[in-house]
Structure formats: C-alpha cells, structure tokens
Amino acid sequence: MKQNLVLVFLLLLLSISCAKQEKxxxxxxxxxxxxSIRDIHVAPVVKTNAxxxxxxxxxxxxxLNNPEIVFNSKRQWFGETKKGVEFEASQFKKSSIESMVKPQLWISRGVFTGAIQLKSDAEWELFEKSYEQFILTYAAAAESAKASMFCIGTELEKFVLARPLFWSQLIAKVRKIYSGKLTYAANWDEYKRVPFWKxxxxxxxxxxxxxxxxxxxxxLDFEKGWATHKNEIARLQRQIGKPVxxxxxxxxxxxxxxxxxxxSDRIAGKVNIEAQQNALQAIHNQFWNESWFAGGFLWKWFHEHERAGxxxxxxxxxxxxxxxxxxxQLYLQKKG
Incomplete structure (x- = not known):
C-alpha cells in the first residue's frame, strides 16, 4: 500500500511538472x-488569448558622434514614458495579462542598432552612462508596475561584444532594483555569441x-526551413540551461x-495573408510543444484595433x- 501511495505521489508530481511546461x-x-489606453484598447488583446x-x-x-539617449521626454508618446509604461502595465494587469518591459533604441537615419560602433573609450563611456540611465529608469518602472519580465536590450550585437564588462555590471544593477525575470533580445543571427546568457x-x-x-x-515548407535553426537553438539551450x-x-x-x-522598411509587396498564416502555424508547430521553449511575443499590435491592419x-x-x-486559436491551445 505504501509503495502504491509513493507511486501515485510521483505520478502527481510528474503531471504537475508537465502542466507547468505546457504553460x-x-x-x-x-x-x-x-x-493613455482604456479598456476598449485592452479588450482586443484579451480576445487573442494572450x-x-x-x-x-x-x-x-x-x-552616434554624440551618443546620448533621449528618453522619458514630454515630447514622446505617453506609452513611451515611465509613467505611461506603468499605466499601461496596470491596465493589462486588470485583465490578468502580464507585461514584459522592453526598452529599445532608435538611431537617426535608420542606423541598425546592432551596428553601433564608437571610436574611443570616451565615447563608449558617455554612451554607457546614458544607456544605463535609460535601462534603470524602465527597470524601476517595471518593478513599480510589477511587470513579470524585463528586457535589458534589443539587437545590440556590437555593443554587447565590445563592452562585456559594462553588461555584467548593468545586469547586477538591474537585479538590485527589479525583482522579476530578465532577458535580452538578441537578433536571430546574434544569439549564439551573447556572453551573458547564464x-x-x-x-x-x-x-x-x-x-x-x-x-x-x-x-511544411516553413517547418523544413526551421530544421537547422531549431537544432542550433536547442543545442545552445542545452549548453546554457535556460529556457528560450x-x-x-x-x-x-x-x-x-x-x-x-x-x-520592415520595404512597403512594397503583394498582400499574401495565406503565407503569413502558414508561417505562424509552422512556428507554433515547431516550438510551442517543446518543454525548453518558454513562448514568444508576436510582432506587432496597435492600440487602435479598429484602424489597424x-x-x-x-x-x-x-x-x-x-x-x-x-x-x-493557437494561443487558446496553450493558454495557462
């Protein structure tokens, strides 16, 4: 009898573990x-089962010759300010939707953020000071809003590789003021070279x-295209031991x-809804059933739903x- 109870208990733990992996x-x-957004702007997001x-x-x-970052300015849209981020997170929280705060950079004349390359230590130090203020401001906003995740940067490959000590210090400083989960958004051709995943x-x-x-x-075409990439992602995941x-x-x-x-900068092109749907179905088929895969954020959604898309x-x-x-339908299948 005792052995049977132990077996039942182990099976129960296994079922709970599997359920957690499926969420x-x-x-x-x-x-x-x-x-500021209102319930009318949140409702369409709720409807997606996000x-x-x-x-x-x-x-x-x-x-880049004077690389200071302008942020949290009165001239910016409300949703880009610290107050706006906190407010929007609170609005979604009312509908049981969690937030990831994900500060991003925009460089004039369309310079790709991953190509940031400064000429001297002095320029790097000026940029790092400004970037740290930028990130810590929104880390504080994420903590205030009880956001479940915070992203310390997006597609900054050359910055990451050139200044590893800065990033180690930044992560430690963010941890001191923000208690949630941390990530970094590496570009698809960058992720294998990020030194601080652990x-x-x-x-x-x-x-x-x-x-x-x-x-x-x-x-099927899309799924075949994923084969090599998926294997490489899974290999890194096993090496690092963190979910993707x-x-x-x-x-x-x-x-x-x-x-x-x-x-994203090319407006031209014949509309093809079927191709978009097939791509979306394939990425979910390939990843959403994997225990090591945490999920993802679809790009992108505008608050005035009736006027979008x-x-x-x-x-x-x-x-x-x-x-x-x-x-x-896809999000309903994996709704927690």
Missing amino acids: KINGISFVASRD SHVALMPFGFVRE DLDFIGIDAYFPLTDKQTPTV LFTEYGYRSVDYTGDKPWE GEKNNRFTPQNKATEKLLE
Missing part, C-alpha cells in the same frame, strides 16, 4: 500609444530566421515572407486579418 508565454508586442504584452518605450539617439533567466531571440524563398510557402523565449517573432502578410522576415495590409500586424483568428 506558455503567449505574447503580443504592444506598440506604445500616443495617449497571456503577456511587451511594452516598448523607445530611447532616441540623434548622432546571468539572465531566458535566452531571448528576435526570431526572424530566413526559412524559405517561395512566394507562398506551405506550412522569442522576444519577437512574426511575419508580414506579403509574398516571400519567409525569405527575409526581418525586412486589414486584408489589404501587407505589414506584420495580424489585426483584422484572417491571421488574427488563427492567433486566437
């Missing part, structure tokens, strides 16, 4: 709003991997959407497209 972060990347939103306050760098809680990847050059790939989080993932509703999924829109958002209904 995924079903995230939405929520674009900062010009003014469990989390990424709140993304931007800091702006006018010139100091964080998630391996964060902006998952815009090239998958297929077909005009309208099938779900897609800090961004998504596809435009356009022809050839699996070829260069990161392209639509069947003639070839951009990333799933809003008011057949893709939105598919997202609801």
